[in-house]
Amino acid sequence: MTRSETQWGPWEPAPLNDVAALFSTAQVRWWIAGGYAIELAVGHSYREHGDIDVLLLRRDQLAVQEVLSSWDWWAADPPGTLRSWRRDETLPLGVHDIWCRPGSSEPWRIQIMLDEAENDEWVSRRNSGVRRAIDQVGAVSAEGIPYLTPEVQLFYKAKQPRPKDEQDFATTLPTLGDDQRRWLVGAITQAYGPHPWNDRLGN
Template sequence: METPWGPWEAAPLDEVIALMRGLAAPWWVAGGYAIELAVGHPYREQEDVDIARLRRDQLAVRRLLDGWDVHAAVVPRTLRPWAVDEVLPEPAHDIWVREHPDGPWRFQLMLDEADGKEWPYRRDPRIRRPLTELTVENDGFHRLAPEVQLLYKSKSRRPKDETDFEVVLPLLSDGQRRWLDEALATEHATHPWRERLRHDP
C-alpha cells in the first residue's frame, strides 16, 4: 500500500504481538484485526496492524521501540520523528513504525486517553467506558472490544468498515449492541447501523 510517506508492508500480527509482549504497560490489538480476532477467523485482507495503548504509557512503548524508526502525526496528515523520551502533545494519537528509514512502514500505534479509571472516546468524551471493559483477553494478549472498535469505524464507513460490521454483528451480545447503539446515538444520532443493532438477529 502506497502513502505520501512511503509504502506500507504490514508485519505479521504474531510478530508485532511478540514485540509488544516486552511492554509492561497495558496494550491491545485494535483496528481490523480486533474484529477478525473477535470473529475467530480471517474474512478479508488486513492492510495494516494497529496496536493501541494509553497516552500515559507512551514513554514506555517508545523506549521499547528504541532502534526503530518511529514517526508521529503531531499535525494531521504530517509525520515527524518521535524521539525517545519525548512526550507527545495531546493532539497526537497516530504513530507509524518501521525498522529503518528506507524500509516500509510495518505497524501503527494509537494513543488512547484515560480519565482515572475510565476511557473517554477522543472524538466525543461524553462517551465513556471503564478501562476494565475496554478490551478482551485473547490467548494471552488483549484486543479492543468489538463494539468499541465499531464505534471508531462508524465515522468513515469505508467498504472494509461495513464488512467488519456485517461479519461481527451476529456475534455481539445484547449488552454490546446496546452500548454501541447508545454511543452512536450520542455521536451519530441518525447512523444507519443503529436500526440493525436493534433489530437484526
C-alpha cells in the same frame, strides 16, 4: 502479506503474532486494534489488511519507545503531517497516531494509536462523554493476544464507514450480545447522532 504505498513510503504490516510478541514485554496495557481486533473477536480471518494497529493510552505512550527501542518512530501531526518522534518526547492532545518501522529504509510495519483516559476510565477522543472502564475496553484471544472489544472498535469505525468498515460491521454483528449492542448504539448516538447501523443493531 499486504503491501501498500503512501506519500511517506510503503506499508508492509508486521504479522499479528510478531506484533504481539514485541508488545508482550510492555509494562502497560495495550490492545490490538483495527481490523485485526475484529478478526480476533470473531475468531477467524476474512479480509486483507493495509496496516496493523496497536492501541495504548496516551499516558503510557513512551512504552512504545521501550518496546520498539531500535525502531524509527514518526508522529502523525494533524492535518496530514508526519514528523520524527523524538526520544522521551510526550506527544500532546491532538496527536493520535504513530507510524513505526525497523529502520529509515524499511517499510512501515506498525501503527500506534493513542487514546485518552481519566483515572480508571477510557475516554473516547471522538466525544469525551463516551467512556468505559478500562478493564472493559479489551478482551484476550485464545492465543493470549489482547485486543480492543468489537463494540469499541466498531464505535470508531462508525464515524465515516468505508467498505472495509461495513464488512467488519456485518461480520461482527451476529456475534454481538445484547449489552454490547446497547453500548454501541448509545456511544454512536452520543458521538455521531442518528446512524444507519443502529437499526441493524436492533435498537
